[in-house]
Structures are given as C-alpha cells and as structure tokens.
Amino acid sequence: MAKRNDLRxxxxxxxxxxxxxxxxxxxxxxxxxxRLVIRKYDPKLRTHVDFRExx
Numbered sequence: 001m002a003k004r005n006d007l008r009x010x011x012x013x014x015x016x017x018x019x020x021x022x023x024x025x026x027x028x029x030x031x032x033x034x035r036l037v038i039r040k041y042d043p044k045l046r047t048h049v050d051f052r053e054x055x
Contacts, residue, residue: 011036013051019044023051 007030013023021042036053 011053013038013040014054015042015044015049016052017042017045017049021051027053 008026008028011025011027013025013036015021019042021044023038023040025036025038027036035055038051039048040051041047042049042051
C-alpha cells in the first residue's frame with residue numbers, strides 16, 4: 001500500500017492574533033518548504049489576520 005500523499009501533508013494554521021482559532025489545509029512541500037502564512041478570517045475577532053503554520 002502506498003503512503004498517503006507524503007508530498008502534500010496536512011498542516012494546521014493557527015491565528016497570530018492569539019485567539020486560538022485554527023484552520024486545516026494541505027501544502028505542497030516541494031513548492032513551499034518554509035512555514036506557510038495565509039491571511040484568513042478570524043471569527044473571534046471578526047476580521048482578517050495572518051494564520052501561521054504550526055508544527
């Protein structure tokens with residue numbers, strides 16, 4: 001049986017605002033070897049903030 005998408009792991013994105021909000025997504029290790037930072041909506045603050053990949 002083949003490994004499940006070893007190149008595209010599931011990563012958890014946590015809000016940099018400190019609210020504890022998280023998103024779950026996949027990333028391509030070959031194209032984005034560094035930590036992923038995406039600007040997304042934080043429902044607790046009701047505004048857009050940066051979400052950073054946590055390891």
